[in-house]
Amino acid sequence: MSVQTAGGAATGRAGKRSSFSLRRQPGFTTIAIICFLLLYAPIITLVVYSFNAGKHISIWEGFSLQWYVSAWHNEAVQDAALRSLILASLASFFSTLLATMAALGTTRTRPFRGLTAIYAMINQPLMVPEIVTAVALLILFAIIKVATGIQGMVYLVVAHTAFCIPFAYLPIRARLEGMDLTLERAAADLYATPWMTFRRVTLPLLWPGILAGAMLAFVISLDDVVITEFVKSAGQETLPTYMLGQLRRIITPEINAISTALLAISMLIVSLFFLISRKRA
Amino acid sequence: MASVALDNPEARDAIERERRREVQRKWLLCAPALFVLFCAASGPLLIVLVYSFLEAGEYTGVVWRFSGEAWTNVVLQRDIFDGTISIADAHVSILWRSVRLAFLTTLVTLVFGFPTAYFIATRPPSSRNIWLFLITIPFWTNLLIRTFAILELIRNEGFVNTGLMALGLIDEPIQMLYSDFAILVGMAYVYLPLMVLPLYASMERLDFRLVEAAYDLYATPFRVLRRVIVPLAKPGIVAGSILVFIPALGAFVTPRVLGGGKKMMLGNLIELQYGAGRNWPLGAALSITLLAIVMVALIVYVRTVQRGEEART
Numbered sequence: 001m002s003v004q005t006a007g008g009a010a011t012g013r014a015g016k017r018s019s020f021s022l023r024r025q026p027g028f029t030t031i032a033i034i035c036f037l038l039l040y041a042p043i044i045t046l047v048v049y050s051f052n053a054g055k056h057i058s059i060w061e062g063f064s065l066q067w068y069v070s071a072w073h074n075e076a077v078q079d080a081a082l083r084s085l086i087l088a089s090l091a092s093f094f095s096t097l098l099a100t101m102a103a104l105g106t107t108r109t110r111p112f113r114g115l116t117a118i119y120a121m122i123n124q125p126l127m128v129p130e131i132v133t134a135v136a137l138l139i140l141f142a143i144i145k146v147a148t149g150i151q152g153m154v155y156l157v158v159a160h161t162a163f164c165i166p167f168a169y170l171p172i173r174a175r176l177e178g179m180d181l182t183l184e185r186a187a188a189d190l191y192a193t194p195w196m197t198f199r200r201v202t203l204p205l206l207w208p209g210i211l212a213g214a215m216l217a218f219v220i221s222l223d224d225v226v227i228t229e230f231v232k233s234a235g236q237e238t239l240p241t242y243m244l245g246q247l248r249r250i251i252t253p254e255i256n257a258i259s260t261a262l263l264a265i266s267m268l269i270v271s272l273f274f275l276i277s278r279k280r281a
Numbered sequence: 282m283a284s285v286a287l288d289n290p291e292a293r294d295a296i297e298r299e300r301r302r303e304v305q306r307k308w309l310l311c312a313p314a315l316f317v318l319f320c321a322a323s324g325p326l327l328i329v330l331v332y333s334f335l336e337a338g339e340y341t342g343v344v345w346r347f348s349g350e351a352w353t354n355v356v357l358q359r360d361i362f363d364g365t366i367s368i369a370d371a372h373v374s375i376l377w378r379s380v381r382l383a384f385l386t387t388l389v390t391l392v393f394g395f396p397t398a399y400f401i402a403t404r405p406p407s408s409r410n411i412w413l414f415l416i417t418i419p420f421w422t423n424l425l426i427r428t429f430a431i432l433e434l435i436r437n438e439g440f441v442n443t444g445l446m447a448l449g450l451i452d453e454p455i456q457m458l459y460s461d462f463a464i465l466v467g468m469a470y471v472y473l474p475l476m477v478l479p480l481y482a483s484m485e486r487l488d489f490r491l492v493e494a495a496y497d498l499y500a501t502p503f504r505v506l507r508r509v510i511v512p513l514a515k516p517g518i519v520a521g522s523i524l525v526f527i528p529a530l531g532a533f534v535t536p537r538v539l540g541g542g543k544k545m546m547l548g549n550l551i552e553l554q555y556g557a558g559r560n561w562p563l564g565a566a567l568s569i570t571l572l573a574i575v576m577v578a579l580i581v582y583v584r585t586v587q588r589g590e591e592a593r594t
Contacts, residue, residue, distance in 0.1 A: 022492050023403040025396070025506055032400030035393050039419055039473065042430035045440055049433070057433050059443075098314035105310030112304045118311050125322050129531025129575060131548040132568045136325030138555060139332055139565070142342070162321035165314055223423040226533050226548075230555070240425050247429070247538060256433075259426040270421040274414060 043263070050256035057253055067257040077258060080242040084222055087153065087238060091160030092168070092218040098161070099168035099217075100210055104202075107176040125163040133163065134230035141231060151233060159231045160221045167220045168213035171277065175209025208276050215273045219266050326572070333565035341559050351562035355570055372550065379547040380574075382465055382536075383529035387522050389469040390476035394521065398480035399510070402487060413481065420474035428538045431467045432458065435539075459541035467539040468529050475528070476521040483517025484510075516589055523582040527575050547571050 050068070054061030071077050099122075106118055125133065141155045183205070187197040225240040232241060239262060246255055333351050335343040356376075358369035401412040419427060434440045435457040442454035457463050487510065495505045511518070533548035540546070545553070547567065554564030 022489055022496065024502070025399060025510070026502055028396035028399050031393065031396035035397040035473070036415060038393075038470070039416070042434050042470065043419065043422075043427065046426070046430040046433060056438070059438075094317075098317060101310045102314040105307040109303065109307055112307065114308070118315065121315055121318055121323065124318065127527075127575070127579060128322070128326070129527065129548070129571055131531050131533045131551055132326070132329070132572050133322060135551060135555065135564060135568045136329045137321060139328050139561070140321075140325040143328075158317070158321050162317050165318060169314075219421055223425075225423075225425050230552075240423060243425060243429070244534070244537075247432075251433075255429070259423075259429060263422050263426060266422045267418060270418060274417075278410075 046256055047260045047263070050253055050260040052253045052256075055252050057251055057256060067253040068261075071254045071257045071261075074254070076237070076242060077239075077254075080237045080239045083153075083236065084238040084240070087156055087160060088218045088221040090157045091164050091221040092214050094157070094161040095164035095217045096168045096172075096210060096214040099165050099213055100172055100206070102165070103169055103172040103176050103209075107173055108179075108181060122169055123166050126166050130163075130226040134227045137227065138230040153236070155231050155233075156228065156236065156238075159227050160224065163224070163227060164217035164220050168217040171212040171216065172206065172209040175206055175212075179205055212273050212276050215269050215276075219269050222262070223266065329565045329568050332562055333569050335562050337560045337562050341561070343561050348562070351560070351566040354560075354563050355566050375545050375547060375550050376570075378461065378544070379530055382461060382468065382546065383526050383532075385465055386468040386472060386529040387476075387525045389465065390473050390525050391518065391522065393469070394473055394476035394480055395514075395518075398477045398484055398514075398517070401477075401481050402484035416474050416477050416481075420478075424471055425534055425538070427471050428467050428535050431463075431470055432538055435463060435466065458539065459543045461540075461544055463539040464532075464536045464544060464546070467535040468532055471535060472525045472529055475524040479520035479524060480514060480517040483514045483520075487513055516586065519582060519585050519589075523578060526578055530574060530578075531571055 049057050049060070051063050051065065052060060053064035053066065102118070102122060106115060106122075137155075137159050144155075145151070179202075183201050184197050187201045188194075192200070223240065224238075225244060228238050229241050229244065232238070237245070239258065243255060243258060332343055334347055334349065336346045336348040336350065338344050353366075354369065354372075356369055356373055357366055358372075359366050397416070401409055401416070404412055432439075436442070437454040437456065437458065441457070442451075445451045446454065457466075491509050491513070492505055495509050500508065531548050532546055533552065536544065536546040536549055537552075540549070542549070548571075551564050551567045551571070554560045554567065558564075
């Protein structure tokens with residue numbers, strides 16, 4: 001009743017002031033709209049100029065796909081793109097595997113000693129500035145390289161797997177926390193072995209979480225610049241480090257074309273991620 | 282009666298054993314992830330700490346001899362010719378720029394992010410997700426690409442300058458690139474989603490009956506904002522500020538691209554020690570310095586959150 005009276009008072013005031021609303025703050029909508037425009041204007045400009053016929057990134061000379069063609073035929077780009085995709089796939093696979101096990105180990109149990117320490121350890125890559133981790137890995141891998149002589153992609157894969165773990169872990173854990181043990185107990189009552197229960201009950205239910213985690217890990221690995229830049233050996237460029245190197249030269253819309261392609265991949269995966277996590281709700 | 286008394290400890294033992302076995306299983310499941318994280322995330326930080334107390338090698342790497350030189354060099358410098366010690370102006374100014382720009386970035390993202398988060402939180406529930414999605418998309422796209430998009434806009438031949446010249450507002454391009462301003466714009470742009478998301482989370486469940494009560498007591502909209510909405514959104518403000526401040530302080534890509542090596546931040550100074558500078562212990566000491574500042578910020582954050590929870594209960 002009192003709520004209704006208050007509502008009546010608000011409507012009464014609306015008569016005096018034009019369109020009074022409880023929720024409105026003066027100027028907030030304008031700032032928000034400006035904010036959204038500013039957020040997308042640079043990206044849209046970048047994408048538009050990737051289709052520029054001329055070789056400038058700010059003078060429009062007509063529509064053309066020539067920069068996509070030239071990026072496609074650029075061997076350095078091909079090489080970096082392939083390495084980026086392989087690295088992101090491997091890092092996403094391993095980090096999701098480890099994160100799934102860790103999520104099963106940290107949820108649906110009474111708190112035990114050390115659980116907080118495990119959380120802290122898993123989230124640690126999110127807290128420490130990337131540049132510090134990058135320096136630390138540079139030093140560690142330099143020692144290992146001198147001691148063992150092992151070269152190759154393995155260092156990049158290990159580094160990427162480590163910092164992707166928290167990103168893969170979060171959606172899997174969220175999914176597990178929404179699942180109670182009823183179905184697993186029912187399976188056990190029907191004489192299913194623990195492994196069979198896991199494969200036939202837990203895993204299918206957990207699958208959307210795992211898929212979401214793998215996608216996030218893939219995007220995070222694909223986008224990484226700092227750690228890759230420090231860990232890579234000569235000739236191990238990924239797309240982002242290749243682009244960083246190119247910025248010292250005269251920039252042509254070829255960079256825009258590569259950026260647009262990377263943006264498209266990231267946005268596609270993130271949209272899929274949202275669709276999958278929405279299904280849960 | 283006796284048998285029950287005898288049974289109970291046994292039963293308790295069995296439960297206790299089962300419980301211990303479960304904890305063991307949980308640890309085993311976590312072990313591989315913890316191992317990788319220890320090898321490639323936490324463990325290496327200890328090596329950095331050790332390296333910061335070693336002597337720099339002549340060309341690269343270190344000499345395994347204890348030295349406090351690197352730590353002194355963080356803020357002091359020794360003159361190569363007469364050996365006098367003075368404040369290292371270059372390092373101090375870079376440290377100061379990092380802290381100042383990180384702080385300003387937090388402020389700018391807060392000024393823009395707060396109304397935006399409020400706007401999203403006051404949309405009808407059905408369209409909220411779409412607005413939220415629009416904020417999240419840039420967050421998941423490549424940071425380098427977003428920085429690069431800003432570079433294209435504000436460079437001398439960029440969209441902003443050519444646009445202003447076409448309008449006749451300026452005669453020659455304004456040099457915006459390679460300045461503190463450029464770094465600030467870039468960082469505010471790339472870190473904005475990190476401010477909006479926690480702010481939205483704290484405003485999503487805002488109790489508008491309190492706002493209504495304030496209006497009934499003849500509060501002006503500004504007073505409602507200051508006395509009701511801001512205090513209620515405080516956890517989000519603190520969380521967002523921390524989430525922006527930490528990566529901004531350790532930023533490497535944005536100052537490298539938009540500062541162009543002229544305007545360095547702490548991250549670039551650290552990189553220099555592993556590239557052209559070739560002073561690994563100094564780079565290690567600077568990294569630990571950065572880490573220490575971040576840890577202090579995190580502790581302040583945790584304290585604030587705890588105090589907030591205590592105040593509520």
